[in-house]
Amino acid sequence: MLIDVRxxxxxxxxxxxxxxxxxxxxxxxxxxxxxFKEPVQVSAELTNINGIIRAKGFVRxxxxxxxxxxxKPVYCSIEKPFDEEYVxxxxxxxxxSDEAEVYEYSDKEIDISLAARDAxxxxxxxxxxxxxxxxxxxxxxxxxxxxGDCDCELRPADARFEVLKDYYL
Ligand SMILES: [Zn+2]
Ligand SMILES: [Zn+2]
Numbered sequence: 476m477l478i479d480v481r482x483x484x485x486x487x488x489x490x491x492x493x494x495x496x497x498x499x500x501x502x503x504x505x506x507x508x509x510x511f512k513e514p515v516q517v518s519a520e521l522t523n524i525n526g527i528i529r530a531k532g533f534v535r536x537x538x539x540x541x542x543x544x545x546x547k548p549v550y551c552s553i554e555k556p557f558d559e560e561y562v563x564x565x566x567x568x569x570x571x572s573d574e575a576e577v578y579e580y581s582d583k584e585i586d587i588s589l590a591a592r593d594a595x596x597x598x599x600x601x602x603x604x605x606x607x608x609x610x611x612x613x614x615x616x617x618x619x620x621x622x623g624d625c626d627c628e629l630r631p632a633d634a635r636f637e638v639l640k641d642y643y644l
Contacts, residue, residue: 477584509538528561543602544611557594
């Protein structure tokens, strides 16, 4: 989502607020394992700091995914602040190369979805659990052990399997 910043590029110190609602695709997060149930709300203040556009604000959204142990749906809400800088295209070369979180802008527009995307992706954990105490599925019969025990006998091999499952998922 491109934001025209010609107005605040006139003078250093000028600011403007942006309030946007992006779809997961517009935000560049459409290819994750999460199903975004809400648009990505972006609220930011853009400030011209001598030609560098500082974008400070937060993203908010909600998504559904699955518990890594019992596969039940898990719903997560995200509200994540961000504080990023956009520098004019070409002005980065040779300088500030140690700066990891800097985006380039060109044609007097910044792509606010870059900052929003990275803020959301940073906030999504590698795996989700429906609860820290999720008992998982029985590796023998597949019963959801959160709903009660089954009659399967867990042999040592199964216990090892559980450890591996925790490790890989
Ligand atoms: Zn679970
Ligand atoms: Zn069982």
